[in-house]
Amino acid sequence: MGLTITEKILARAAGLEAVAPGDIVRVKVDLVMGHDVTLPLGILEFERMGAAGVFDPEKVVAVSDHFAPASNNAAADRIKMVRDFARAQGLVHYFEPGCGQSGVCHALLPEEGLVLPGTVILGADSHTTTYGALGAFATGMGSTDIAAAMALGETWLRVPESLRLNYHGKLGRWVTGKDLILHTLGRLGVAGALYEAMEFCGPTIDDLAMSDRFTMCNMAVEAGAKNGIIAPGTKTEEYLLGRTSRPYEALRSDHDARYAATLEFACEGLQPQVAFPFSPDNVRPAREAGEVTIDAVFIGSCTNGRLEDLRVAAEILRGRQVARGVRLIVIPATQKIYLQAMKEGLLEVFAGVGGAVSTPTCGPCFGGHMGLLATGERAVSTTNRNFVGRMGHPESEVYLASPAVAAASAVVGRIAHPGEVVD
Amino acid sequence: MSTLRGKAWQVGDNVDTDQIIAGRYLSLTDPEELGRHCFEGAYPELAEGFAQGDVIVAGENFGCGSSREHAVVALKAMGVSCIVASSFARIFFRNCINLGLLPLDCPSAVEGIEVGDEVCIDPVAGKIENISKGVVFDFKPLPPFLQEIIAAGDLTAYVRRQLSGARGAEVRR
Numbered sequence: 293m294g295l296t297i298t299e300k301i302l303a304r305a306a307g308l309e310a311v312a313p314g315d316i317v318r319v320k321v322d323l324v325m326g327h328d329v330t331l332p333l334g335i336l337e338f339e340r341m342g343a344a345g346v347f348d349p350e351k352v353v354a355v356s357d358h359f360a361p362a363s364n365n366a367a368a369d370r371i372k373m374v375r376d377f378a379r380a381q382g383l384v385h386y387f388e389p390g391c392g393q394s395g396v397c398h399a400l401l402p403e404e405g406l407v408l409p410g411t412v413i414l415g416a417d418s419h420t421t422t423y424g425a426l427g428a429f430a431t432g433m434g435s436t437d438i439a440a441a442m443a444l445g446e447t448w449l450r451v452p453e454s455l456r457l458n459y460h461g462k463l464g465r466w467v468t469g470k471d472l473i474l475h476t477l478g479r480l481g482v483a484g485a486l487y488e489a490m491e492f493c494g495p496t497i498d499d500l501a502m503s504d505r506f507t508m509c510n511m512a513v514e515a516g517a518k519n520g521i522i523a524p525g526t527k528t529e530e531y532l533l534g535r536t537s538r539p540y541e542a543l544r545s546d547h548d549a550r551y552a553a554t555l556e557f558a559c560e561g562l563q564p565q566v567a568f569p570f571s572p573d574n575v576r577p578a579r580e581a582g583e584v585t586i587d588a589v590f591i592g593s594c595t596n597g598r599l600e601d602l603r604v605a606a607e608i609l610r611g612r613q614v615a616r617g618v619r620l621i622v623i624p625a626t627q628k629i630y631l632q633a634m635k636e637g638l639l640e641v642f643a644g645v646g647g648a649v650s651t652p653t654c655g656p657c658f659g660g661h662m663g664l665l666a667t668g669e670r671a672v673s674t675t676n677r678n679f680v681g682r683m684g685h686p687e688s689e690v691y692l693a694s695p696a697v698a699a700a701s702a703v704v705g706r707i708a709h710p711g712e713v714v715d
Numbered sequence: 716m717s718t719l720r721g722k723a724w725q726v727g728d729n730v731d732t733d734q735i736i737a738g739r740y741l742s743l744t745d746p747e748e749l750g751r752h753c754f755e756g757a758y759p760e761l762a763e764g765f766a767q768g769d770v771i772v773a774g775e776n777f778g779c780g781s782s783r784e785h786a787v788v789a790l791k792a793m794g795v796s797c798i799v800a801s802s803f804a805r806i807f808f809r810n811c812i813n814l815g816l817l818p819l820d821c822p823s824a825v826e827g828i829e830v831g832d833e834v835c836i837d838p839v840a841g842k843i844e845n846i847s848k849g850v851v852f853d854f855k856p857l858p859p860f861l862q863e864i865i866a867a868g869d870l871t872a873y874v875r876r877q878l879s880g881a882r883g884a885e886v887r888r
C-alpha cells in the first residue's frame with residue numbers, strides 16, 4: 293500500500309516505516325514558529341512548564357508582525373516580551389520591523405530559506421499551512437502546543453486523511469492561485485476538508501508559480517484542513533536555490549497512495565473570483581458581483597503581499613486613478629519585497645495614485661491597526677478571511693479577491709473584473 | 716475525570732473564533748477580562764445569561780478560523796464546563812485538550828438537546844444524559860493519550876512532569 297506525501301513526512305518524523313490516517317503519532321519537529329499575538333501566551337506556558345531552554349535555538353523562530361510596529365502600549369509590551377525571549381533564548385531567527393529582515397511570518401520564513409521539503413513545521417498561527425507549498429508538512433497550533441514543542445522538540449499528531457485535488461487546463465489572463473483556491477473553497481465549503489490534508493496536484497499546479505502555490509496552501513485552512521501540500525518539483529528547486537544550502541529530501545506521493553476522495557477541477561475558462569461576506573466559501577465570479585460599491589482596498593498579507601502580487605496590482609494602477617472616495621492601502625509582505633518593489637518602481641505607482649504604503653505588518657488583515665473599516669464600510673481585500681468584524685467594525689464587510697481584482701476595484705470604485713480597466 | 720452537570724446553550728454551525736472573542740481583544744491576557752467579552756457580539760443572550768458549569772452545544776466545525784488560544788481561555792473564564800458539538804475545527808480541538816476544556820464529538824446529542832435542557836456528562840464512560848428529556852447519548856471517549864493530558868491538568872503540567880522526569884533520569888545516570 294502506497295503512502296501520500298503527508299503520510300511519508302509524518303512516518304519519517306515519527307521514526308516509523310508507515311503511518312495510516314487516524315494514527316496518533318509522536319513526531320520530531322524541524323521548525324517551530326510563533327508571533328507577537330500567540331507567542332506571549334506561549335512564553336508564559338513555556339515558563340510554567342519549567343523548561344530551561346528551547347530544544348534548538350536554530351529551530352525556534354519568533355516573528356513580530358501582527359501588531360508591529362507597535363500600535364499601542366499593550367502591543368508594545370507584547371512585542372517586547374517576544375523580543376526579550378528571543379534574546380534570552382539565543383534564537384538565531386528573530387524578526388521585527390525596523391531591525392533587519394522583517395515581514396509577515398508566512399511570507400518571511402520561506403523567503404529566508406527556513407522552510408524545506410519533507411520537514412515538519414509547527415506554527416502558532418492557523419495559516420502555517422502556507423509552507424506546504426514547498427512540500428513540507430506544516431500546520432497551525434495553539435500557544436500551549438507551541439510551548440511544548442519549543443521545550444521538547446516534538447509533538448503529537450493525528451495522521452490526517454488526504455484529499456487529492458487535481459487541477460487541469462491553462463489559466464486565463466488575470467486568473468491566479470487566489471482564484472483557484474477561492475473557487476475550490478466555493479466547491480468544498482469551510483468544513484469541506486476538516487482535519488484532512490489537501491494535496492494540490494495536476495498539470496495546472498505543476499505550471500503554477502511559487503507565489504501562487506503559497507496563496508493556495510495559505511488558504512487550505514479555510515476549508516478546515518490540517519495542512520495543504522504540493523509535491524516539490526522544478527519550481528520548488530528553483531525557489532530554494534540560493535535560499536538554503538541545507539540538504540533536503542523531496543518526498544512525493546506513491547502512485548497507489550490512498551485518498552479519502554479525489555476531486556477534479558477544470559481550470560479552462562475559470563474567471564477571477566470574489567468571496568462575499570462573511571465566509572471565504574461564499575464565492576462567485578467577479579463579473580457576477582453586481583453593483584458592490586467600496587470604501588477601501590487592501591493589497592497585502594501572507595496570502596497576497598508578495599512581489600508578483602504587487603507587480604500585477606501596479607500594472608493595473610499605473611497611469612490610472614483610484615476612484616473618488618476609495619482608500620487604497622498597500623503593504624508588501626516582507627522587507628525584501630518592499631525593497632524590490634521600490635527598485636521596480638511599484639511603490640511609486642501605489643503612492644502616486646494616492647495609496648498608503650506601509651512597512652511590512654499584518655496590520656489591517658486581522659483588524660489590528662493601519663486602516664480598520666468603520667461601521668457599514670466595504671473593502672476588497674487580498675487577505676484570506678472575511679468573517680464578521682475581521683477587518684474592523686462588526687458591521688463592515690470584506691470581499692476577498694486577487695490583487696488584480698482588488699486593484700481594478702480600486703480604479704472603478706466597486707468590485708470589478710480587471711478586464712474592465714485594462715484591455 | 717468526574718461527571719459534569721449544567722444547563723445547555725445552543726450555537727450554530729461554523730462558529731469561528733472571531734465570534735468567540737473578537738480580534739480587538741487579542742492584546743488582553745487576563746482570562747477574566749477575556750471571559751467578559753466572550754460571545755458578546757455574536758450571541759449576546761448567551762454572553763449575558765451564562766452560568767458557571769453550563770454547557771455549550773454547537774453544530775459543525777465549532778471553533779473554526781484563527782488558532783487564537785484566547786478563545787478557549789475566554790470560554791473557560793466564562794464558566795464553560797464542556798462543549799458538545801457535531802464536529803470541531805482541529806486547532807480549536809487541540810487547544811481545548813491542552814487547556815483542560817473538554818471537547819466532545821457527539822452529533823446525536825447535538826440533535827437531542829435544546830436550549831435550557833439540564834445535561835449530565837460522564838467523560839470516561841462516554842455518556843451524555845439529557846436530564847430534562849430523559850435520554851442518554853453515547854460517544855466514543857477520548858483516546859487514552861489525550862485523557863492522560865487532561866488528567867495531568869493541562870499540557871503544561873504534562874510537559875512539566877516529562878521535563879522533570881528527563882532531568883531526573885540524567886541525574887541518575
Ligand code: SF4
Pocket residue numbers: 358396397398417419593594595653654657658675676
Ligand atoms: S497577514 Fe493576516 S492572515 Fe497572515 S499571518 Fe498576518 S494576520 Fe494572519
